[in-house]
Amino acid sequence: MDRMRVLWLHSSPGWLDLKPQNIDWQMTANRQAHSTVNYNSQELILRRGQPFRFSLTFNRVLRSGESLGFIASTGPSPSESAKTKAVFSLSNGTSGGSWYAQLLSQRENTLDISISSPANAPIGWYTLNLQISSQGNNFTLKLGMLILLFNPWSQADSVFMNNQAERQEYVLEDSGAIFVGSTNRISMIGWNFGQFEGDILNICLAILDSSLNFRRDPATDVARRGDPKYVGRVLSAMVNSNDDNGVIAGNWSGSYTGGRDPRNWNGSVEILKEWKKSGFRPVRFGQCWVFAGTLNTVLRCFGIPARVITNFNSAHDTDRNLSVDVFYDPMGNPLDKGSDSVWNFHVWNESWFVRNDLGPSYNGWQVLDATPQERSQGVFQCGPASVTAVREGDVNLDFDMPFIFAEVNADRITWIYDARRNTQKQNSSDTNTIGRYISTKAVGSYSRMDVTEKYKYPEGRRGTGGAVPLGA
Secondary structure (H helix, E strand, C coil): CCEEECCCCCCCCCCCCCCEEEEECCHHHHHHHCCCCCCCCCCCEEECCCCEEEEEEECCCCCCCEEEEEEEECCCCCCCCCCCEEEEEEECCCCCCCCEEEEEEEECCEEEEEEECCCCCCCEEEEEEEEEEECCEEEEEEEEEEEEECCCCCCCCCCCCCCHHHHHHHHHCCEEEEEEEECCEEEEEEEECCCCCCCHHHHHHHHHHCCHHHHHCHHHHHHHHHCHHHHHHHHHHHCECCCCCCCEEECCCCCCCCCCCHHHCCECHHHHHHHHHCCCCCEEEECHHHHHHHHHHHHHHHCCCEEEEEEEEEEECCCCCCEEEEEECCCCCECCCCCCEEEEEEEEEEEEECCCCCCHHHCEEEEECCCCCCCECCECCCCCEEHHHHHHCCCCCCCCHHHHHHHHHCEEEEEEEECCCCEEEEEEEECCCCCEEEEEECCCCCCEEECHHHHCCHHHHCCCCCCCCCEC
C-alpha cells in the first residue's frame, strides 16, 4: 500500500506534542521513476543517486523553532565515518554527493518531501528514521524500511550504461540464452534469470550477508557494498559453495546421486529458492553454465548490468604459465600427466562498471567467474578482470588476469614424455586453438553475438581448433 499510518510506538516526551500521523510513500510513482516496478515485492525499492518523494502528515502545523531531520542507516553497525549512516536535515535546497532531504511543498500540516542518496551509497536494506527537534531537544522515530540498488540510469553511478537498448537487455531482461557445445556445433539453451520474481531480491541480499567477508567483519563489508567491483567479487565466491556454504555445489563426476543433473536446470529462481528453503545449504549440482546463469540473476537483480559469456576451447591453466601442456607417450598415446586442461566450452559472466582502481581505459565489461577452478586470495573467486585488459595482455592487473588471459589466449603445447628415460620433449605448439567463438546473446534477440575480438586481436583466433567432450 502507498499509504501507511505511522505507529507512535514509543510515548513521546512530555515536551513534544508534535506527532506524525500518516506517511504516503507514493510507492507506485517512486518505483516507476526508479525503474523498479518489475520487482514482485511490496517493499520500497529505489536506485541510489536519485530522489524519491513522500508526504508526511502531522497532527498539527510545525511551529517556529521546530525542525525535522532524517537518519538513513544500513548494516548491523551503522556509522557516519563508514558512510553506512547519514544524518541530514530537511531543507529548501539540495546538496550533491551526500544524503539530503528537500521540502518540496507544504499544505498546512502535510509536508511533501524529497530524499536523495549519494550515487556511491552502499546497496541493501536501509532504515529511515525521522528526527524531530523542538526547544533544543531531539526525538527520533522509525518511519520505515527501503532497499537501495545500483543505478545504471544515473551518469554519476559507476554502473551507468548509456545505451537504452543495452540497459534493457543487461538489467531488465529476465530471460535469456546460454551457448554451449563445441566449436563445430554451437547450441543454445534457454535460461530464466527471474531476477524480479517474488523473494529473489531478498535472497540475493541474503547471499551478501552469508559471505565470508560479512561473517568476518560485517561493518566493513556493508560499507564496501557501494563498489560494484567489490560486490561482484564477493558474489563470484558466494554463487559456488566451496568455501562458504554458497549457493551451488559443483559436480563434474557424471554421477549426480543426491542432487540434480546440471543439465536439468533451466533457470536460477528454483536454485535460489531451494538454497533459502534448505536453510542456506548448497544446492546440488551445478556446472559452469549453471553458476553463470545464477550469478547473472544476482547481478541484474542488484542493478549491475550483466551478461553470460561462453568461451569455446577454454584453457584451464593451473600453473599460470600462460600455456596448456598436454602429454603423450612416444607411441602417441595421451598421458594423464600435468593438471592443465582444455574445456570444450566454459561459461562466465561480464558485468559493466567503471574501474576507478585501474583508470578509464579499463572501464566497461569486466569478467566475473563463479565456477570454482582456482583459488584467488585463498578463496574460489574470480574477477573482476577488465575485458580490455585481457585483450591488451595486461596480465599484471587485478583481479586474476593471468588465469583469465590464459583461458582465451594460452598456447597449447604438446609434449612427448618418455617414462623409461624420464625425459620430456616439446613436440608442437598451437597458438590458435584456445579461445574461439566467444559468444553471448545479442541485444534484443536470441541470435549469437560473437565478442571474440573484445578479448583478443583477430590474428589470435585463426585456426580450426579441436575439442574435448566436456563443459567446465
